[in-house]
């Protein structure tokens with residue numbers, strides 16, 4: 001069912017990522033890791049529906065999205081950049097295949113971090129971040145979404161991998177099977193994977209090569 005909400009806050013998280021906070025519609029329920037279909041509520045854009053993950057928590061009295069915008073073409077995310085506080089979004093179905101099952105390693109690429117941001121925020125709130133680890137792949141440091149938040153939550157269990165920038169304290173290249181293997185320990189039961197298609201394909205191959213059963217992989221392609 002359509003729920004119209006007003007934008008309450010709109011700010012930059014990185015050079016191309018927006019944080020949009022809206023009113024929370026009555027009756028909305030979701031679990032950390034889930035997403036919702038969204039349209040901009042104006043006549044020109046209403047038919048263009050895209051999916052974004054809640055990065056707020058179900059108990060929050062607002063709804064938050066963390067959205068990577070593509071300014072190279074006039075799609076929905078580019079259009080979101082021109083919205084202002086008070087403009088409206090239409091929310092539709094809630095869904096998503098990523099949910100927390102237990103400790104493990106989160107493997108994220110770019111905006112694929114958003115379900116993990118929600119899940120890890122929820123675990124932090126419950127004091128249950130435990131031995132979870134996050135391996136986060138980006139092009140450069142400037143592309144890392146919520147770096148300080150994850151550092152604070154996870155400390156040394158937060159590993160950054162940069163493909164286009166060499167920097168001390170950051171792994172260089174793509175997430176490899178070796179890197180994943182290095183971080184497997186007694187806490188590792190599940191592997192959570194989210195990112196663009198090529199990254200998903202690579203991660204599934206690495207996990208298969210490491211002998212990880214499909215039963216322990218939780219994934220969603222962006």
Ligand SMILES: Cc1cc2nc3c(=O)[nH]c(=O)nc-3n(C[C@H](O)[C@H](O)[C@H](O)COP(=O)(O)OP(=O)(O)OC[C@H]3O[C@@H](n4cnc5c(N)ncnc54)[C@H](O)[C@@H]3O)c2cc1C
Pocket residue numbers: 035050051052053054065066067068069070072073074075076077078096111114115220221222
């Ligand atoms: C379950 C789920 C949850 C998601 N959650 C999030 C989230 O929380 N945050 C988030 O940022 N994203 C999320 N996504 C991805 C998000 O839905 C898409 O990035 C978004 O729909 C893009 O919309 P768009 O209209 O701007 O681009 P689209 O027009 O839909 O294009 C998408 C892709 O194609 C490229 N592209 C298409 N046409 C052109 C063109 N002419 N020139 C250049 N490039 C082009 C874009 O660069 C982009 O990579 C999620 C996806 C799924 C499936």
